[in-house]
Each structure stands twice: as structure tokens, then as C-alpha cells.
Amino acid sequence: MLNSFCTRYKCATKPINHRCKISGWLFWSPISWLATEMISGGLTFRLFPGEVLVIGSNLPIIAAPGDDVILPCHLEPMFDVQDLTVEWSKPDLKPDPSDEYVHLYRHGKEVPDMKMASYFRRTELFMDDMTHGNISLKILNVSEEDNGRYRCFIPKLRSRVKAAVVELVVDPNFAKTSTTEMPLQTPDPQDTTPTNGGGGLITPAAALGFFILLILGGAGGC
Structure with a gap:
């Protein structure tokens, strides 16, 4: 009974004695296997077959x-x-x-x-x-x-x-720390170009078009 009890708790069995730790309790049994000595807080007493924890x-x-x-x-x-x-x-x-x-x-x-x-x-x-x-x-x-x-x-x-x-x-x-939160979606800095004025955003395509118009206007003036 004691052998199966400790097998259930994965005890390491040795030829002379065996030790078993269950929820902080350390068990030791002599060769007789009739009782188990329990050590906790420096106190030792026996746990007999039939007792429960x-x-x-x-x-x-x-x-x-x-x-x-x-x-x-x-x-x-x-x-x-x-x-x-x-x-x-x-x-x-x-x-x-x-x-x-x-x-x-x-x-x-x-x-x-x-x-x-x-x-x-x-x-x-x-x-x-x-x-x-x-x-x-x-x-x-x-x-x-x-x-x-x-x-x-x-x-x-x-x-x-x-x-x-x-x-x-x-x-x-x-x-x-245990809850996964969805991150706020923010624009990619590489895809937007800030303006100097009212806080709006100019896309790269709009900036390129404006730059072409500026060149054409300058060429027409010449």
C-alpha cells in the first residue's frame, strides 16, 4: 500500500529507504515499510497507512x-x-x-x-x-x-x-498582463508626410503631383 502510495507521487525509491515530497512534506520510510516518517518544520512524526492528507x-x-x-x-x-x-x-x-x-x-x-x-x-x-x-x-x-x-x-x-x-x-x-489588448492602429511614418500647417497629412502621391506642377509652372514662366 505504501509502495503504491509513493509511486503515485513519483517517489524515488532506494534499496534502504525512500523519500517522497508532497506539497512541501518530506516522507521517509524504513525498510519495514510499515509506517512513514513525516518531517515538517523540524518536527518528525509517523504517517500510518489509512491516514489521509x-x-x-x-x-x-x-x-x-x-x-x-x-x-x-x-x-x-x-x-x-x-x-x-x-x-x-x-x-x-x-x-x-x-x-x-x-x-x-x-x-x-x-x-x-x-x-x-x-x-x-x-x-x-x-x-x-x-x-x-x-x-x-x-x-x-x-x-x-x-x-x-x-x-x-x-x-x-x-x-x-x-x-x-x-x-x-x-x-x-x-x-x-493577462488580457490581450488590440493595439491602436497608427499610420506608418514611411507612408505619410506631415505638412507645415494645420496638422493634416499629405500622401506621397499628392506630394509628387504637387512637385511636378511646381516644375511645370516654373518652366512655363521661362
């Missing part, structure tokens, strides 16, 4: 103001979380007992009582996918005030990896 995103989610975004988070291996509590919060904010959560799911539905006011009617989970372990959060109409880290936490999950953190960056300049 809460996995977020190592990369920040970047969006423009007004976009709808999805903060990815899921359980691996696949695990039905419909009957569990799912908490989304902002760990860098001081919690307010009256509005502690960005989104709180409990007993099969959202609980808005402790929801932060700025996220009212702006968040949702993918209810149909929760049986497959998908606990990603969708946030509607994001603004720069939504910037920061978001923590997804399942308090009653039978695992010591119950949480993951996803960072959201709302950049006002993101739309300009």
Missing part, C-alpha cells in the same frame, strides 16, 4: 479585482468529507469570536452565524465533489482586501495532517 497549493493564487477565484484544497487519498466539519479561515488575522470564519461547513451545510461579514454570500464549497475529498473554496468578486493566507482545516479528521494553507494575491495590474 489535507493538500493545498504550494503556489499563490493570483487574480485581478472582481475575479471569482478557487482556493484549491483536497484530501489524498480520496476521502468523503460530507459528514465532517470544514473550516476556512485567515490565520494571519486576529480571530473575532463573533465572525471567526471565511466559510464554515458543518452537518452537511454552511453555517453563516460565525462568518466574517466581508465574505457574506461570497463563498461556496463544491458540494457534489466533497464525497471525493474536494474541499476547495470559491470566493466571488475578490478585492485587494481579500489578500492573504487562507487555512483549510478539518478538526475531526483522523490524521495529524488536518490543515493546509493557500495564499491569495489580488493584483490590480494582473488584468493588464
Whole structure:
């Protein structure tokens, strides 16, 4: 089971031990293959067969103001979380007992009582996918005030990896770099000749005709 688990995550297997990195976690197993040691932040503990991981995103989610975004988070291996509590919060904010959560799911539905006011009617989970372990959060109409880290936490999950953190960056300049704009059509300088007067343009053909008339007029005067 452990061997297939790490094969799925493209682990490099060695005769004595093997290492596997999953979303920032480093796994190591002795020859017995009965358990896996997890190292994170200098702490080491064992991940036994049957435990599941809460996995977020190592990369920040970047969006423009007004976009709808999805903060990815899921359980691996696949695990039905419909009957569990799912908490989304902002760990860098001081919690307010009256509005502690960005989104709180409990007993099969959202609980808005402790929801932060700025996220009212702006968040949702993918209810149909929760049986497959998908606990990603969708946030509607994001603004720069939504910037920061978001923590997804399942308090009653039978695992010591119950949480993951996803960072959201709302950049006002993101739309300009990600949207292709049609350039303004300007005349080619080689095809136009500016006049000395009222700002009009004289085409090369008109300039040539005027020059010929000038020569003919001068010749007639002689």
C-alpha cells in the first residue's frame, strides 16, 4: 500500500529507504515499510497507512479585482468529507469570536452565524465533489482586501495532517498582463508626410503631383 502510495507521487525509491515530497512534506520510510516518517518544520512524526492528507497549493493564487477565484484544497487519498466539519479561515488575522470564519461547513451545510461579514454570500464549497475529498473554496468578486493566507482545516479528521494553507494575491495590474489588448492602429511614418500647417497629412502621391506642377509652372514662366 505504501509502495503504491509513493509511486503515485513519483517517489524515488532506494534499496534502504525512500523519500517522497508532497506539497512541501518530506516522507521517509524504513525498510519495514510499515509506517512513514513525516518531517515538517523540524518536527518528525509517523504517517500510518489509512491516514489521509489535507493538500493545498504550494503556489499563490493570483487574480485581478472582481475575479471569482478557487482556493484549491483536497484530501489524498480520496476521502468523503460530507459528514465532517470544514473550516476556512485567515490565520494571519486576529480571530473575532463573533465572525471567526471565511466559510464554515458543518452537518452537511454552511453555517453563516460565525462568518466574517466581508465574505457574506461570497463563498461556496463544491458540494457534489466533497464525497471525493474536494474541499476547495470559491470566493466571488475578490478585492485587494481579500489578500492573504487562507487555512483549510478539518478538526475531526483522523490524521495529524488536518490543515493546509493557500495564499491569495489580488493584483490590480494582473488584468493588464493577462488580457490581450488590440493595439491602436497608427499610420506608418514611411507612408505619410506631415505638412507645415494645420496638422493634416499629405500622401506621397499628392506630394509628387504637387512637385511636378511646381516644375511645370516654373518652366512655363521661362
